[in-house]
Amino acid sequence: MKERKIFDAITNVREDLIEEAANIKLKKNKQIWQRAAVLAACAVLVLAVVLLATILGKDDKQMGKDDKQTGPLLNVVYPEVYAFDDYDTRMTIRDQNPVDDTFIEAINDFSYRTAAQLLSDDGLNKSYSPLSLYYALSLAASGAREDTAAELLDVLGVKDTETLTQQCGNLYRMLYYENEIGKLKIANSIWLDNDYLGQPVKFEDSFVKQAADDFYASSHHVDFAQADTGKQMAAWIAEQTQGTLSPEIDTDPEQILAIINTIYFYDQWIDKFSKDKTAEDIFYLADGSEAKSDFMNQTYDTAGFSRGTNFTRAGLALKNSAQMVFVLPDQGVSPYDLLASPELMRQAIEGGDAYNGEVVWKIPKFNFGSEFELKETLANLGVERAFQQEADFSGITDHAAFISSIRQESHIAIDENGVEASAFTKIDYAGAALPEGRADMILDRPFVFAVIGKNGNLLFVGVCENPAK
Amino acid sequence: MEDTQIIELFWSRNESAIQATTNKYGRLLHSIAYHILANHEDSEECVNDTCFKVWQTIPPQKPVSLTAYLGRIVRNLSINRWQEKHAQKRFGDTEILLSELGECIPSNETVEQEADAHELAEFISEWLTVQSQDNRILFLRRYWFGDSVKSLSLQTGIAANKLAGRLFRLRQDLKSAMEKEGIRP
Numbered sequence: 001m002k003e004r005k006i007f008d009a010i011t012n013v014r015e016d017l018i019e020e021a022a023n024i025k026l027k028k029n030k031q032i033w034q035r036a037a038v039l040a041a042c043a044v045l046v047l048a049v050v051l052l053a054t055i056l057g058k059d060d061k062q063m064g065k066d067d068k069q070t071g072p073l074l075n076v077v078y079p080e081v082y083a084f085d086d087y088d089t090r091m092t093i094r095d096q097n098p099v100d101d102t103f104i105e106a107i108n109d110f111s112y113r114t115a116a117q118l119l120s121d122d123g124l125n126k127s128y129s130p131l132s133l134y135y136a137l138s139l140a141a142s143g144a145r146e147d148t149a150a151e152l153l154d155v156l157g158v159k160d161t162e163t164l165t166q167q168c169g170n171l172y173r174m175l176y177y178e179n180e181i182g183k184l185k186i187a188n189s190i191w192l193d194n195d196y197l198g199q200p201v202k203f204e205d206s207f208v209k210q211a212a213d214d215f216y217a218s219s220h221h222v223d224f225a226q227a228d229t230g231k232q233m234a235a236w237i238a239e240q241t242q243g244t245l246s247p248e249i250d251t252d253p254e255q256i257l258a259i260i261n262t263i264y265f266y267d268q269w270i271d272k273f274s275k276d277k278t279a280e281d282i283f284y285l286a287d288g289s290e291a292k293s294d295f296m297n298q299t300y301d302t303a304g305f306s307r308g309t310n311f312t313r314a315g316l317a318l319k320n321s322a323q324m325v326f327v328l329p330d331q332g333v334s335p336y337d338l339l340a341s342p343e344l345m346r347q348a349i350e351g352g353d354a355y356n357g358e359v360v361w362k363i364p365k366f367n368f369g370s371e372f373e374l375k376e377t378l379a380n381l382g383v384e385r386a387f388q389q390e391a392d393f394s395g396i397t398d399h400a401a402f403i404s405s406i407r408q409e410s411h412i413a414i415d416e417n418g419v420e421a422s423a424f425t426k427i428d429y430a431g432a433a434l435p436e437g438r439a440d441m442i443l444d445r446p447f448v449f450a451v452i453g454k455n456g457n458l459l460f461v462g463v464c465e466n467p468a469k
Numbered sequence: 470m471e472d473t474q475i476i477e478l479f480w481s482r483n484e485s486a487i488q489a490t491t492n493k494y495g496r497l498l499h500s501i502a503y504h505i506l507a508n509h510e511d512s513e514e515c516v517n518d519t520c521f522k523v524w525q526t527i528p529p530q531k532p533v534s535l536t537a538y539l540g541r542i543v544r545n546l547s548i549n550r551w552q553e554k555h556a557q558k559r560f561g562d563t564e565i566l567l568s569e570l571g572e573c574i575p576s577n578e579t580v581e582q583e584a585d586a587h588e589l590a591e592f593i594s595e596w597l598t599v600q601s602q603d604n605r606i607l608f609l610r611r612y613w614f615g616d617s618v619k620s621l622s623l624q625t626g627i628a629a630n631k632l633a634g635r636l637f638r639l640r641q642d643l644k645s646a647m648e649k650e651g652i653r654p
Contacts, residue, residue: 002571002653002654003567003570003571005589005654006573006574007567007612008586009586009654010613011544011590011613012587013590013613015533015534015538016534017597017598017605018534018536018540018609019536020602020605021605022536022614024606025624026603026606027625238628243628246628246629246630248619287496288492289492289493367626368623369623369624369626370623371623411626469624
């Protein structure tokens with residue numbers, strides 16, 4: 001077998017070439033975020049299948065084979081963008097789209113409960129977007145009825161679908177921005193197949209319309225039996241995340257519906273890191289080995305930090321009012337000890353005693369992706385019906401359909417960038433309390449990070465195990 | 470622990486050499502085996518067999534690169550096991566990987582001379598050295614370490630279809646180089 005011969009020949013290529021490929025990372029795609037400090041993207045894919053028996057049992061003649069359609073069904077018009085320094089518009093949007101504190105708290109509760117399960121010790125870098133999953137599930141919940149809806153609302157922490165859709169819409173408009181500094185875009189889409197093995201499947205117009213109005217979800221007619229459909233969906237994700245993500249999507253002929261949510265975020269540090277101070281150093285991995293990484297360095301004479309049981313935490317502000325926090329476990333403590341339960345995780349990201357003092361930063365640059373299958377996580381939180389054949393999604397379609405899989409893929413990267421605009425480069429700490437010690441945020445061992453939106457929502461949360469991977 | 474220290478442990482017949490090897494390279498070796506076998510149990514066995522083989526061969530061997538030495542053994546053990554298991558029906562990522570490599574092979578008509586394994590490895594090494602560093606690493610990450618295109622895409626932030634295109638052009642370039650030199654596997 002000649003393929004085996006070439007496989008063997010590659011096995012025996014020169015050792016220095018193998019060492020090079022083992023130790024030097026491939027160059028990263030820099031085009032997308034040449035000026036960004038933090039870039040994160042993620043996509044959640046919810047797939048629903050329908051039962052053959054339920055279709056064949058229906059006497060639905062009005063939609064025959066000829067009704068088979070593909071292509072865009074309903075496009076959405078996104079909220080208007082405004083300039084970074086357009087303070088008035090920003091305030092108007094905030095006033096016009098009130099988001100209840102209880103809703104923010106519901107999302108954060110959901111975030112910690114799901115993240116504490118997903119961020120488990122498997123030795124890999126991980127990044128998870130709770131908000132992305134929340135939006136995808138909320139869209140599914142808006143078309144669920146009876147017990148299925150009750151279970152989903154319970155896990156989402158909202159009392160009814162009307163409140164859920166209205167608050168999701170307000171939060172969407174409140175968070176959405178795209179300006180010369182950064183971007184936060186949540187995008188949703190629904191993919192519908194109105195033909196199941198030659199039998200018609202009818203979708204509720206009200207669902208499609210509500211998805212567009214409150215979730216800014218575009219709708220697409222597709223044929224899940226065609227291999228090209230997966231490519232179309234992947235292309236949509238790549239477009240929404242500006243090429244950061246390009247997942248492989250396999251569709252199933254038994255599928256009738258897919259819901260996709262993407263979040264694409266980039267922004268710049270208020271205080272840019274100097275590239276001259278970036279230097280290679282050692283990152284100590286959990287298994288006792290070492291990896292080399294480029295570390296960004298910066299010292300703040302006076303800045304806030306927090307100390308809690310087994311951790312020190314400090315944050316770096318981003319220009320569009322979000323911030324990225326880093327949680328450094330004390331020596332000998334695993335990041336997973338801090339993430340062992342939703343309560344401990346909340347404590348690590350929000351809790352501890354606050355201090356003001358010198359903060360010395362040494363942060364490895366990182367750039368990685370991760371994937372999660374989320375069905376089991378939600379099942380552990382009590383979502384059962386939605387995954388069973390008895391599921392009631394009659395708000396979406398009159399045929400029995402249930403969710404067959406939910407998965408998320410994400411990517412996150414940080415570097416030194418920021419804009420040297422003098423108006424934003426210095427935070428004035430005058431009037432702050434006297435320095436109360438010093439925090440050494442020397443992130444040279446596995447640590448926890450989170451990107452927190454301006455409302456306090458967890459946009460992304462993860463663990464960096466090895467920045468060189 | 471430094472590689473030289475691990476090799477010294479093997480030379481002094483100290484069994485902690487096995488533990489040190491597993492600590493430092495266990496994950497990498499498992500990953501190489503898993504990319505071929507797509508089965509954690511089989512991969513673990515191949516990693517164990519690799520450690521046993523290393524124990525048998527060092528000494529007298531004194532590898533310059535422990536990564537390459539261990540990686541070659543685990544690749545050989547894994548591909549042999551894969552072929553045994555899939556002699557009748559072939560499937561999975563390894564089939565895709567081998568079929569991609571098949572595209573590099575010139576046909577019997579265009580090239581008459583059959584190169585032996587050593588010559589071919591030397592030829593591919595030389596061909597790799599004239600590639601850009603990024604292409605060289607990409608080729609070896611895919612075909613030596615067995616990383617999937619999707620995982621490479623996640624690592625680099627470059628779209629999978631773009632990476633697949635680059636790998637395709639590299640395979641075509643290797644094929645032309647072999648044709649030009651007049652050798653084939």
